Amino acid sequence: MIEQVLPDIFKIEIPLPKNPLRATNSYFIRGNERNLLVDTGFNCEESRQAMVSALQELNVRMENTDLFITHLHSDHAGLLSFLVTPETTVWMSEPDAYVVGGGQESAHWKIFSRFLLNSGLIADGIENTIERHPGYRYAPERFHGFTTVEEGYVIKVGSYCFKCLETKGHTPGHICLYDQEKKLLLSGDHILDKITPNITLWQLGEDVLGNYLNSLDRIAALDVEVVLPGHRNIIHDCQGRINELKNHHQARLANVLDILGSQRLTGTQVAKQMKWDLTIKEWHDFPWGQKLFAVGEAMSHLYHLFQQGVLQITCDNDVFYFQKR
């Protein structure tokens, strides 16, 4: 489905098969000599067909169009190797391009097995198989032709002038595009309406939730009237949505501490007792993918509390346990 949302900006809904996110919003921005396409959908037939017919309907040639990928996840980067032409510039942050460039052989997927072990998911009975992960299944083919962007990098297209804003948290190199004059933010998965972006910790080392909350504060300080997010609806009250997201994580941190009490628990044991906004109520019945996201989210909150000096971590047979100090 194509919808013109602003002058020369078209929102293209790219379906994501059998995925609770339902669709990725890709944005096509018509320029003078060159156009810009932001994010792509999965590397799968359904996403591909929707993209091809949308580009036909908009009368777009990829030879005249550059690609900007907000972050490494396959629902955003999936079709890049399918869409790219020798004339296409593909912009992405260096940390995320490093992961996407390796395709399914990326080191990113090697640490995934460790995550299953460290978080207690394998001890809980989940099978150690990477092939079921949609991010792995629908990853783009290996690609090395990125033009990397960092904070302050400027991309001009038609009457728009976008500045790259580093907003790590959802991924290590997530980038939002901001047009200051037009008070317009293309937020990728940093700020979404209705759904809260997944903040997951795959390995100890970096406080991803702390990074995310800092990145929300960065955006809160800007003058923004319209947010074009990577999924679902356009946001008009950016500040209000940021406050909701921050409150959500504060409530979740309190919930995690409550669950821990005086016990020593794994990420999986905590996730099982957390409040999730799902119609399925029993942990046992959670789909495989939802278990991963839930445990990744539990781990990011537990690790944030560790970084703040509230929790300690101990390790038994490669499984991490969290406990109040």
Ligand SMILES: [Zn+2]
């Ligand atoms: Zn996404």
